Amino acid sequence: MSSNLKDTSMDKLVARNSEYHYYSLPRAAKQLGDIDRLPKSMKVLLENLLRHIDGDTVQVEDLQAIVDWQRDGHAEREIAYRPARVLMQDFTGVPAVVDLAAMREAVQRLGGDVDQVNPLSPVDLVIDHSVTVDEFGDQQAFGDNVRIEMQRNHERYTFLRWGQQAFNRFRVVPPAPGSVTRSTLNIWARRSGMRSRTANASPIRIRWWAPTPTPP
Structure with a gap:
């Protein structure tokens, strides 16, 4: 299920004749459940886990624990957060x-x-x-x-x-x-980044956003 959730959550963005791929939380929510009431900070953690699902350090159960946290604001499961920098x-x-x-x-x-x-x-x-x-x-x-x-x-x-x-x-x-x-x-300082990933022998570019502060 790990690879299935990760693959089915990938979406595409086309800008200036360039194609970028990213992991869509709305797509992931179709399997994990409603995330509309999740605070934005928790959605940042959820997207981070979604990008790094590998079945070892990050499992689907980690994402499910964040979604289920909406019920009572409490979860026993520990998650692995991997910052972009x-x-x-x-x-x-x-x-x-x-x-x-x-x-x-x-x-x-x-x-x-x-x-x-x-x-x-x-x-x-x-x-x-x-x-x-x-x-x-x-x-x-x-x-x-x-x-x-x-x-x-x-x-x-x-x-x-x-x-x-x-x-x-x-x-x-x-x-x-x-x-x-x-x-x-x-x-x-940058607000987004990109890395390459090879899937099914086809290289694709993964786009991610980071809440980096910018000068006034």
């Missing part, structure tokens, strides 16, 4: 990279393929909590502060650079460009 700053991001490195070491000891250990979702790590002001009041202050910061955090930055080269779907933004908020708005 994870944004981290260095205080929380470095421990995550350490965990991934430790997992690779464990896989290597067991004789497995370490290249299989990667983030499931794209990760952007922005270094903005290591910035301190040591020099000020002249035109060279910014450059001096960056140089001092690089020296002070050399070991940590070297480790993060290794992580960017070692892991798939993992990018590091150096400290100079600015904070997490500025990097998000100026570099990565």
Whole structure:
């Protein structure tokens, strides 16, 4: 039923002579039940699960639990949420990279393929909590502060650079460009994305929408 629900829920959008495919909640509701009273936040979770049904990490029962939640606002079942992108700053991001490195070491000891250990979702790590002001009041202050910061955090930055080269779907933004908020708005802000998927030997493009804030 997993693959059947996923396949029957796919719909098509044609825009400017381009064809995009997406997973339609109204189509999924024909099998899962009425979702009109679901809050929009729950519909976001439902669409996320629908896109990632694989019969293992996400099952049809997970989607059904969200639909059934409408009855009394309570559900015992845990669901797996897979975000389209994870944004981290260095205080929380470095421990995550350490965990991934430790997992690779464990896989290597067991004789497995370490290249299989990667983030499931794209990760952007922005270094903005290591910035301190040591020099000020002249035109060279910014450059001096960056140089001092690089020296002070050399070991940590070297480790993060290794992580960017070692892991798939993992990018590091150096400290100079600015904070997490500025990097998000100026570099990565987008309201929709697209990925390719092959079904029945025919490549198709899957369109998804993300509630990313835009600058005022």
